[in-house]
Amino acid sequence: MNDIFDVIIIGSGPAGLTAGIYTTRASLSTLIIGGTAWGGQLMLTTEVENFPGFPEGIMGPELIGKIRKQAERFGAVFKEEDVESVDFEVVGDFRVVGDGEQYKGRSIIIATGAQTQWLNLPTEKRLIGRGVSSCAPCDAPFFKEKEVIVVGGGDSAMEEALVLSRFATSVKIVHRRNAFRASEIMQKKVFDNPKISVIWNSEVVDILGEEKVTGVKLKDVGTGETKEVRIDGVFVAIGHKPATEIYSGQVELDEKEYIKVYDHTRTSKVGVFVAGDVHDYRYKQAITAAAFGCMAAMDAEKWLEERKS
Ligand SMILES: Cc1cc2nc3c(=O)[nH]c(=O)nc-3n(C[C@H](O)[C@H](O)[C@H](O)COP(=O)(O)OP(=O)(O)OC[C@H]3O[C@@H](n4cnc5c(N)ncnc54)[C@H](O)[C@@H]3O)c2cc1C
Structure with missing residues (x-):
């Protein structure tokens, strides 16, 4: 050498x-x-x-x-x-x-x-590219007419949600707190978008599905209660x-x-x-x-x- x-x-x-x-x-x-x-x-x-x-x-x-x-x-x-x-x-x-x-x-x-900072859930890695993503500009077109969630509360989460809203039927942003830290202007775009809704005070504790994502398990951080939500895609936007x-x-x-x-x-x-x-x-x-x-x-x-x- x-x-x-x-x-x-x-x-x-x-x-x-x-x-x-x-x-x-x-x-x-x-x-x-x-x-x-x-x-x-x-x-x-x-x-x-x-x-x-x-x-x-x-x-x-x-x-x-x-x-x-x-x-x-x-x-x-x-x-x-x-x-x-x-x-x-x-x-x-x-x-x-x-x-x-x-x-x-x-x-x-x-x-x-x-x-990418992932959620570090046991099923997450296996389902990357099978419904789990961290890149809406890359993967949003795969979710035409599908229902997706975005995890996060900053500007990137807002951006991911807005990109996805052009393809998916519905986009739910799951956020741990009761307010976003994203800029006002990005929040306004999100709140004005009829396809986007927010699930506040909640964490994703499990991603469900064998071959592809079929849903997530959410936990209410206040009450500790969990519930399953049927979903086709999970976009993780908590940072790099x-x-x-x-x-x-x-x-x-x-x-x-x-x-x-x-x-x-x-x-x-x-x-x-x-x-x-x-x-x-x-x-x-x-x-x-x-x-x-x-x-x-x-x-x-x-x-x-x-x-x-
Ligand atoms: C799930 C997913 C899907 C994506 N899909 C698309 C897509 O469809 N289209 C698209 O354009 N982009 C996509 N992206 C984004 C794209 O992958 C990145 O933008 C691109 O890979 C960045 O390239 P890079 O070479 O800068 O860094 P990386 O691809 O992150 O490569 C960094 C390299 O550095 C190495 N490295 C790190 N630390 C050290 C060290 N100490 N010593 C030696 N080596 C080290 C790593 O092992 C790795 O080889 C996707 C990203 C993800 C996570």
């Missing part, structure tokens, strides 16, 4: 893998440290209908498998390891430790994504957690702990670039993550070129 790679990419979702296609095709030696949960968020889902190039749709893991193959075809070295720590102190001689081994890189692309712990003190993070970006894909550290959901809390789509991967790779390539001259 190389003593020092031109580029080390941390993360192997659409952002990291696309970056790998671009860096390898630019003849840069590339190490992708993809994580033990390699492939990222799309490995959790079933059908992806909005990634260009697949008119019939494609299963999430199959799409990721193809992008990984494309990056490896051009020579990317792939490690299914988690990065435990990074040292970005010396520009151009960056250190990354994964599985006890230290790797050196002339440049770095951070693409570690942002984890960017995977940025390992960069603390190495690159600047914003107030939400996402990587802070300067000038497209540059971070606060010269030679360290960023791509995908780990800095983008707005779009959070596979295609936008892939596009950011392309941009970060091109910026890294240009930066490496400039350093040589």
Whole structure:
């Protein structure tokens, strides 16, 4: 293996893998440290209908498998390891430790994504892509003429509910408290929408269904009483957690702990670039993550070129 790679990419979702296609095709030696949960968020889902190039749709893991193959075809070295720590102190001689081994890189692309915060119910993981989702722009069209719930009380929950209301017959927002923390303007849109209703002071304590979601069990947080509600879909909108712990003190993070970006894909550290959901809390789509991967790779390539001259 190389003593020092031109580029080390941390993360192997659409952002990291696309970056790998671009860096390898630019003849840069590339190490992708993809994580033990390699492939990222799309490995959790079933059908992806909005990634260009697949008119019939494609299963999430199959799409990721193809992008990984494309990056490896051009020579990317792939490690299914988690990065435990990074040292970005010396520009151009960056250190990354994964599985006890230290790797050196002339440049770095951070693409570690942002984890959906799930409800952590026993049936939830099994039913992701089978009625459970965290992405209305991705999955709302699957719920035409269906009944769905959205869990949460912030702006993202309002947005998810509004998107879903264009497809579903009814959308119920389940919220733990008796008031939302979402902005007034988003709340107004929700309250004005005849398809959306709210179940206050309630928690989802179980998601029901074998092959697909058939209902949820709700608990009234005041009385402790439980009841089952028949439902076709559950959209969890209680937040995302960017995977940025390992960069603390190495690159600047914003107030939400996402990587802070300067000038497209540059971070606060010269030679360290960023791509995908780990800095983008707005779009959070596979295609936008892939596009950011392309941009970060091109910026890294240009930066490496400039350093040589
Ligand atoms: C259920 C679900 C369905 C979705 N459906 C769609 C859809 O239909 N269409 C669409 O466009 N988008 C969809 N999305 C959103 C899409 O999956 C994300 O926007 C996209 O995956 C973000 O890509 P990314 O590369 O930035 O991050 P991720 O896909 O999150 O990948 C991050 C990668 O970083 C790795 N990583 C994290 N920490 C470390 C570490 N310390 N060391 C090494 N590696 C690390 C992870 O293992 C992972 O490989 C969906 C998301 C979910 C959750």
